[in-house]
Amino acid sequence: MKLAEYECGRLEKRRDAIIAAARDLFIENGYERTTLGQVVERSGGSLATIYKLFENKDGLLSAVVFESAASSELLIKKAVAGSSDPATVLHRLARDLRDSFLSNDVLALVRVVIARSVSDVDFARKFYEKTASTTRASLQDLFEHWQREGHTMSSTPFVLIETFLSMFLGDTHKEAITHGAAPQLSPEELDARTDLFLRGAGLL
Template sequence: MKRRGRRNALHKSPCNLDYRKAQGRESRMVQSDLLECPMEPPTLRERRRDAILDAAEALFLEQGYERTSLAEIVKQSGGSLATLYDLFGNKQGLLHAIASRWGNEARCQPAECMAVADLSNVELLRGYAHRQCDRMQSPRAIALMRMLISESLRDRDFALQIYRDLHVPAIEELSALFAEWAAAGQAEIDDPQAAAKLLLSIVIGDSMLHTLAGLEDEWLDNDQLDWRLQPFLSHFKIV
């Protein structure tokens, strides 16, 4: 069943929650970062930050995280070592910032934000799952994941930071959306957080292992992913 005028679409890949009063009660609405992004041109500091991030990511992907020096990053970005330290602290801080930017890019889909009003909840979840799966299979994602996992194994504090900043927000966004659907009678979800974790496991669980191992013949296509999603949709009676 189609629903017009809805703005809490997961298809928009929301980045934060906006609590609004609706019909005398508080209603959670998940909004896209597109609605929050400032329209002003980037400041000089922001441009320098982006230049350093672009240079660092290019070098990390080209020659590896461990083999890339800060001096090389500064040379390619046209910045200074002092600015790099001021913005990121160290090379690990750069890797974290690259990972955060990657996550934010996936949550901000400007081209899709206007095409969500007519989608059902089932279509929203399927579209979300398809995009996340495709995202995990890109060469850029594979390289970044390998770097993040390698550094996480070396430094537990870094691993926890990546988990908090990349994985937890996705769980919170899905949990808020599932809670809203349950409150509106559009799903029977008794534990939104557990349901959010289950959905992410279905979508990226073994897909991440296949991606990291380079097992391209094991990657899921959309039909296979829909098959996996069907028990989830049926169990929680998502309409």
Template structure:
């Protein structure tokens, strides 16, 4: 039993080291400019260990993006839960939490620039659907914006959030984008 647990611990530590090293390099250099030998050197493991845990560099990138998307959703859900008395307040808290989550260094690049290029639109959309868009759609539904066209509405609002995150990451005025998103949400829910 002890050996099984120590093998599992070793596996988890190796995967975590690969993901952390890859994340740092993908943020610094981009996916295309990052080579697998750099990743394994930064992680302090062998190239064989990389391919034991991931099919290829793209599979490793998918794991990095999945972790980032999961973290964004968790931060949104944590922020929106205390504001759940009124659906509009939960949506407003969720929008602020999204911008906070996307302010993590490199996250906007990873999820909004690199992921569509590396994984393709369909896979990036599925990743988003499983995480941040899911929380947004739940919030819109709670606010009475469900039914026909709800998926399209969720896509459009999500695109507005993504555009705001990109603009802020490029040096845009966060308070202005936050206010614009709040106005958009209030008008949708009114």
């Protein structure tokens, strides 16, 4: 292995360790109470490496959030694998997105992001560009693929995607704000809600 490749791999491992440590600390302490020194101590990295890779604490939070967004793209690919039927894919995706969005770690990060967005408009915009937009782009490709296959839809892919995602974003924000006080849908009710979307979209 060449020295440059070794150094690149080493830096990538260090980056992953820093993001993992920052994620845990943001969840445990919140954004404001987490210091870069704490991240260094837990990850075994250095301040110089953090500044080199992420520039500052905002950049580190963006990287943590972006990792979570990337996992949503993987869920979409997983739902599509093995079936091209829209109803089958969207039922599977609905269950996976619900489990992912309502996990304790994701909810804790959502609370951090909401608090940070209130005080920093630029962060809010960058958060949307790096996270929500990438998930929407993956779904856009999927719905346009179904259109090309001849599936008739009641509206444009954009409108249907916004409607589909709003169900889970609404659940996530409600749970993040109420800390579990609001009632949650049972698996059967989740399937019924997905069927309602499919019928409205003209896909069932």
